[in-house]
Amino acid sequence: MSDPQAHVVILGAGHAGGTLAALLRQYGHPGPITLIGEEPLPPYQRPPLSKAWLKGEADADALALKPLEFYAEHQIDFRPGVRGEKLERSAKRVHLSDGTGVSYDALVIATGARAIALPIPGADLDGVMFLRTAADAETLKATIGPGKTLAVVGGGYIGLEVAASGRSLGAEVVVLEREDRLLARVACEALSTFFKGYHEARGVAFELGCEVVAFEGSRHVTGVKLADARIISCDAVVVGVGAHPNDELAKDAGLDCARGVVVDLQARTSDPAIFAIGDVAHRPMPIYDRMFRMESVPNALEQAKQAACAITGRPAPVGETPWQWSDQYDLKLQIAGYAFDVDEIILRGDPKSAKFAVFHLKGDQLQSVEAINSPPEFMMGKQLILNRKPVDKARLADPTVSMKEVAA
């Protein structure tokens, strides 16, 4: 493509869309850029909403990717409070929720994902919340505190981060999880056991293997009803049971979709004039020789780079190791890679010391590492996953051998 005067329209002003708009200018794209966001705020970081921001350690200015003035100063037409309704590919035009339309030369779908709601009675009661947007986080922060009980439905990363922040704010917290262990879909058993113990020692209660059947209350939620008829009393609920890609606009327009909008390594969809990036994209990951959809900031940034390079005619970015992080209490969890096709798990360090790493291997190749308060294991693991170098398992399992020596 690389038409300098191309009008780039970005649908979705989250971390991916906001980053792309800024990168296009950084890479010297002189043509018009329109950034369309459903929320009233300019692009901001979501990860702190369940962590530093919720605990009052970061303010709104710190959350913003760029100050509001940035967009006007860089001739980026930022249009908040508007969403794309219909994509007319033959006319290269998007119809918007405010009744207007916008024509594009390149369109980037960066519409993200939305929190999955539980289809049970009481789901619309006041005090039953999600944590997806800054507005959600404001509501949650205003609701919890000393003397309040917060019920968290879903023992995934969001749920556990909210639980930790809730305790820091003085609330009682109970986490309700359907599976018989925490983080069941995303982490190994060693990590599940470790996190449960760490949270319990800080006052969080858990109900595992339980099914939530209703939220109780007349206007505001007062409890969560379980399948065994027990009612867990609470003042607020956060539901964190996963997210669904906002890919309807793309589907309706006939773009190839799988578990999200299908793209190539340039973030290009089945229509060469249309890209999809971030949580909404179903993308190839060459080191695992497969395609999947990721929900993480590093993925949003990488795909923003891929699309920006394709649009401005730059060479594509070099390959990456996908990664993510989580902060709970004084724990820093850093995860590199995904545990696909794993036949062996190696523990390095002692979980009792809250400083250890779990390595997932396929043969002698590292597929993924989960590192708790262990930056060397994370940093070196990330490189080993990318360069596919065979690993000496005995040395990896021995914490007295440094990670630099392991990788040497």
Next chain:
Amino acid sequence: MAKITYIEFDGTEHVVDVKPGLSVMEGAVKNNIPGIDADCGGACACATCHVHVDDAWLTKTGDKSAMEESMLDFAEGVDENSRLSCQIKVTDELDGLIVRMPESQH
């Protein structure tokens, strides 16, 4: 405001005013200065905001935490002036600070 000079690997200089309270990383990112990726937004989780602090400013930028030291150990092209810019808080004291970016943040 503190005036901070960010110098890209190719020598391109960016001089910007940064509000005290922000980090040196945020000063670069919010002004769209290339060369500092800051993937994790300042959580000290990624080491993609590596900078070399000018000799004259080393003591004023303070000490590294164990976590920062440990992350930096695995970044590329590290020397004794290396810092993670998300861990340097901007104060009036840092008016005039000069930092240089490495060739890449990977």
